[in-house]
Amino acid sequence: MIEVNDIHKSFGDTHILKGISTVLEKGKTNLIIGQSGSGKTVFIKCLLGLFTPDKGTISLDGKIYSQLSAREQRNLRQDMGMVFQGSALFDSMTVEGNVMFPLEMFTNQSRSEMQDRANIVLERVNLVDAHKKYPSEISGGMQKRVAIARAIVMNPKYLFCDEPNSGLDPRTAIIIDNLIQEITKEFDITTVINTHDMNSVMEIGEKIVFLKHGIKEWEGTKDEIFKTDNEAVTNFVYSSELFKKVRQMYIEERN
Known part of the structure; x- marks a missing residue:
């Protein structure tokens, strides 16, 4: 609250x-x-x-x-998780990389732990086959779901x-x-x-x-x-x- x-x-x-x-x-x-x-x-x-x-x-x-x-x-x-107006994804990172970014910045998790967590949140937003794609390769709606996944990856x-x-x-x-x-x-x-x-x-x-x-x-x-x-x-x-x-x-x- x-x-x-x-x-x-x-x-x-x-x-x-x-x-x-x-x-x-x-x-x-x-x-x-x-x-x-x-x-x-x-x-x-x-x-x-x-x-x-x-x-x-x-x-x-x-x-x-x-x-x-x-x-x-x-x-x-x-x-705090944040979903920005334009999604604000990193063009040079894959979907998986974008979602893992907060974990890399703020946690000491191993690579496999971060990937497991990214998989969980991407599945939660109904993105199961987009991990290795780049933002330019997915639709605007999918980009928004990636942004939501990134926003909730840190619980x-x-x-x-x-x-x-x-x-x-x-x-x-x-x-x-x-x-x-x-x-x-x-x-x-x-x-x-x-x-x-x-x-x-x-x-x-x-x-x-x-x-x-x-x-x-x-x-x-x-x-x-x-x-x-x-x-x-x-x-x-x-x-x-x-x-x-x-x-x-x-x-x-x-x-």
Whole structure:
């Protein structure tokens, strides 16, 4: 679980985060949504420890990050897995090499132990015949699954995903969403997903935090988002005719 208490972050005279407080729950997919410029990227970088809030605290399972020593912070970062927007795979490494990279960096495991662990996570993301291929030889959806495998190879307590469906077709995006949710529950991870994809919100939004101009405008679940009267949320989520129709159907079913 990640507890965020009244965090603020500014760059020069620009106040980006303005007193955000929320709880990101363990074993659930926690989605951060909002328009470009809402503060989502700065928020997730604060959670990762890449930015230090000017005010407020971030607590990971009871440990306040800013109060930890440099060594303790470094150890805690090893409990964090990250899926980057563009997958961020190393082109010169095979799929297996990409997945083994964190193990080579942060463990003293033997080559065979690392390969065994890589095999386990690649099988978990349904990639069993791609070990010796290079990123350029596999599809975008497969690259994303490799990125997920690499993110979970160290058995993280926290999984952060930045626009995991970026560049994927709708069908593949749903597969990736479902995979992330399955892994979250299977390993009881605190998963935080930064997304613009409303399909993801409706599919796996167990906890949704909506940011607007650096403020937490609303939070709730994928079911509650249908019922909210918050104008900023409805304008963002139902900007397309499709989701307007989905919401109307939901309301009619409840009446």
